[in-house]
Amino acid sequence: MNKEKTKDKFTFIDLFAGIGGFHIAFRNSGAKCVFVSEWNESARKTYEANFRKIDPEIFENGHFVGDITKVDPKDIPDFDILTGGFPCQPFSQAGFKKGFEDTRGTLFFNIAQIIKEKKPKAFFLENVRHLLKHDNGKTFAMIRKTIEEDLGYSFHYKIVKASDFNLPQHRPRLFMVGFRNKKIPFYFPDPVELTKTISHIFDGNAEKKVGYTLRVGGRGSGINDRRNWDSYMVDGEVKRLTPKEGKRMMGFPNNYSFPVSDSQAMKQLGNAVAVPAIQAVAEAIINSLTNYYDKRK
Incomplete structure (x- = not known):
């Protein structure tokens, strides 16, 4: 991690930050982080170990x-872009009777509260693709309605795979x-050519070119399972990630360093975002x- 000077043109906040994948991606894009929220103590330890020196403020x-x-939300410093990968949770009200208030009790409600109070220029949220179908589509519909109608923001969405941006795993999100x-035009970037394979990951000759999805912690699957993520045949030997x-x-x-055990590090990586896609x-x-x-200048 380098302490290179960013352009500091736009600022962002990193919610549900995990180990900082959004932070790395936006910092590499020339933005500056001004606020971070992460509740998991192990992830906080890793986050601080990697970002305290480069963003001490x-x-x-x-x-x-x-x-x-x-x-x-009033205590959060002003910022331009809200970012975060939030948990997929059902809303208690399915009838869209109260709009924004129907999301109360979920972590999305806290996101919406912050957007309502701070009025950032933009937001970027990440979730599992299942969110589209969660609770028969009601969860996604409520999120979209809240953002477009109650908060007054434009809304663009797309399923993006890690392999779309040159990582050898599918990981759709x-x-x-x-x-x-709402007048600001936006288009999701086109996928790039996939040139990296599992062989590049292991510095050896792997039988499989692309893995399925690096999952959360410790649950290995059989070496021949197409969804396998943690064991690969490399140079004729079974290698684990x-x-x-x-x-x-x-x-x-x-x-990037991990001041935690290897098993904790792998769990944290399984929970992380694919940095090049972000x-x-x-x-x-x-x-x-x-x-x-x-x-406008």
């Missing part, structure tokens, strides 16, 4: 917080992007914002 200013539900000014290979599978930098969308968001606001 977050920690020195008390902007590295735990439970986002205990944070008053739902990306949702929106802008406060270690954090070194896990970082490569998720697009984290080689010098970064491609981050760059598209920043380009859309830059082009729009530059024209």
